[in-house]
Amino acid sequence: xxxxxxxxxxxxxxxxxxxxxxxxxxxxxxxxxxxxxxxxxxxxxxxxxxxxxxxxxxxxxxxxxxxxxxxxxxxxxxxxxxxxxxxxxxxxxxxxxxxxxxxxxxxxxxxxxxxxxxxxxxxxxxxxxxxxxxxxxxxxxxxxxxxxxxxxxxxxxxxxxxxxxxxxxxxxxxxxxxxxxxxxxxxxxxxxxxxxxxxxxxxxxxxxxxxxxxxxxxxxxxxxxxxxxxxxxxxxxxxxxxxxxxxxxxxxxxxxxxxxxxxxxxxxxxxxxxxxxxxxxxxxxxxxxxxxxxxxxxxxxxxxxxxxxxxxxxxxxxxxxxxxxxxxxxxxxxxxxxxxxxxxxxxxxxxxxxxxxxxxxxxxxxxx
Numbered sequence: 385x386x387x388x389x390x391x392x393x394x395x396x397x398x399x400x401x402x403x404x405x406x407x408x409x410x411x412x413x414x415x416x417x418x419x420x421x422x423x424x425x426x427x428x429x430x431x432x433x434x435x436x437x438x439x440x441x442x443x444x445x446x447x448x449x450x451x452x453x454x455x456x457x458x459x460x461x462x463x464x465x466x467x468x469x470x471x472x473x474x475x476x477x478x479x480x481x482x483x484x485x486x487x488x489x490x491x492x493x494x495x496x497x498x499x500x501x502x503x504x505x506x507x508x509x510x511x512x513x514x515x516x517x518x519x520x521x522x523x524x525x526x527x528x529x530x531x532x533x534x535x536x537x538x539x540x541x542x543x544x545x546x547x548x549x550x551x552x553x554x555x556x557x558x559x560x561x562x563x564x565x566x567x568x569x570x571x572x573x574x575x576x577x578x579x580x581x582x583x584x585x586x587x588x589x590x591x592x593x594x595x596x597x598x599x600x601x602x603x604x605x606x607x608x609x610x611x612x613x614x615x616x617x618x619x620x621x622x623x624x625x626x627x628x629x630x631x632x633x634x635x636x637x638x639x640x641x642x643x644x645x646x647x648x649x650x651x652x653x654x655x656x657x658x659x660x661x662x663x664x665x666x667x668x669x670x671x672x673x674x675x676x677x678x679x680x681x682x683x684x685x686x687x688x689x690x691x692x693x694x695x696x697x698x699x700x701x702x703x704x705x706x707x708x709x710x711x712x713x714x715x716x717x718x719x720x721x722x723x724x725x726x727x728x729x730x731x732x733x734x735x736x737x738x739x740x741x742x743x744x745x746x747x748x749x750x751x752x
Contacts, residue, residue: 387639388550388587394561396580398646403576406653410575413660414611420667421617424674430467432670433615435699436663437461437490440616441482443625444600452479461487470694481508482597489601490616493608496567499559505598506591515593525555526592533589535636546636549589558588566602578606579652580645587639600624607656618663623655631655672751673697676733679749683731688714689724693733696748704737704745 387393421429438458445452453475460475460483461467475483485505495501507523514520521527533549550558562584569577585599600621608614624631630651638648680693692714695701703709711721725746728734734746 385640386548386587387641387643388558390643392643394558394565394584394643396584396643396645398576398644398649402646403649403653406650406657407573407575410653410657410660413657413664417617417660417663417667418611418613420671421615424670428670428674429615430465432617432666434458434461434465434467434469435666436616436619437486440600440604440619440621441479441486443619444597444621445482447600447621447625447628447631448596452482457483477511478509481511484508485598485601486604489605490608491614493605493614497563497602497605498567499563502559502590502598505601506594509594509597520592525559525590526552528552530592533592546632547639549587555588555590559590562588574606574610575653575656576649578603578610579649581606582652583635583638583645583648586635617667618659620656620659623659623662627655627658668751675751676748680731680733683727685727685731686724688716688720689728692724693728693748704747705734706745 421432424432438454438461441457441461442452442454455471455473456475456479458469459472460480462469462472464483464487485508488501488505503523510520510522513522521530526533528551530552533552534545535547536543536545538544562581566577566581572580582599582603585602586595589595591598603620604616607620608616634648634651638645641647676693676697692705692710695713696705705725707718707721707725710716710725711718714721714724716724725734729736729746733749735749737745737747739745
C-alpha cells in the first residue's frame with residue numbers, strides 16, 4: 385500500500401516534540417549565517433548568492449542524472465539578476481528556463497503557488513516540448529496516455545518497482561488539495577512546511593518529467609520564506625545531491641509507509657542542517673575575500689593586478705601564479721608581469737612558494 389492509498393491521506397502528522405531540537409538548531413544556524421552575511425559588502429553578498437543559486441541549479445539537475453554546464457548556469461543567473469561578472473557565456477534554452485523558474489520561486493516567495501505558475505515553471509524547464517528525445521505533455525498535468533508513473537530499477541523482466549504515483553485521473557483533485565494547503569496554512573513553520581511539501585509533491589508526481597526539480601524549487605521557495613529574503617546563501621539541493629542514495633531511500637520508505645511523516649522530517653531537517661554547515665564553511669571563503677580586499681585597499685594597484693587577484697579568488701582557478709601565466713592572463717609582457725608580481729609581494733598580497741628558479745610561483749596570502 386502506497387502512502388496515498390492510506391485512509392487518512394493527505395492528512396500528514398508528525399511528532400513535533402521529536403523534531404523540536406533539530407528545528408531550533410536550524411533556526412539558530414540560519415540566524416547566525418544571515419547575520420554574518422549582513423555584515424559583508426554588497427558585492428561579496430551578491431557573489432555568494434550567485435554561487436549558491438548556481439550550485440542549487442546544477443546539483444538539482446545532477447540528482448536527476450542531468451549534467452548542466454556550470455558556467456552557462458552562472459551566466460544565465462547573472463544576466464537575469466543584473467550582476468556584472470566577467471566571462472559571460474551564452475546559455476541553452478533549457479538552462480535559461482531552469483534559471484527563470486528558480487528566480488521566480490526564490491525572489492517571489494511570498495506569492496501564492498498556483499496551477500498556472502506551476503505550468504509556467506514546467507514549460508520553462510522543457511522549452512522544446514521534449515525530455516531528451518521524447519515528446520512530453522508540457523505545461524499540463526500528466527495524462528492517462530502517458531501510462532503509469534513508476535520509479536523502477538533492475539533489468540528488463542526483473543524490474544523492482546520502488547514507487548508508483550497516483551493514477552493520472554486523480555492528479556487534478558490531488559493538486560487542488562495540495563495547493564489549497566500550500567496557500568492557506570500560514571500557521572505551520574515554513575521549514576516544516578518545506579519538508580512536507582517536498583514529500584507531498586513528489587508523491588503526487590503531477591508531471592511527466594521534471595517533478596524532482598520543481599519539488600526542490602518549491603522547497604527553496606518555502607526556505608526563502610523562512611529566511612525572509614530572496615538571496616540564497618545555502619543550498620539544500622547540493623546537500624541532497626551529496627546524500628542522493630539516502631535521499632531516495634528515505635523517500636521510498638515514507639512513500640511505502642503511513643501518513644505519520646516524523647521519520648521523513650527528521651531526515652529532511654538533518655539534511656538541511658548539514659547544508660547550513662556547508663554554507664558556514666563557504667562563508668569563511670567570503671570573509672577571507674573581504675579581509676584580502678580590505679588589506680588591498682591601502683595600496684595603489686593597477687587594473688591588471690586587480691584582475692589577477694579576482695581570477696585567483698575564483699573557485700575555478702587552479703594552481704599558483706607565475707610570471708608567464710600572469711603575462712598571458714593580463715595580456716602584458718613578462719617584464720611588466722614580474723614588476724606587478726613584485727609589487728603584490730611587497731604589499732603582502734602574494735606569498736612566494738618555496739621552490740625557486742624557473743619553478744618560482746606565488747600564492748595569495750593566507751587567511752588572517
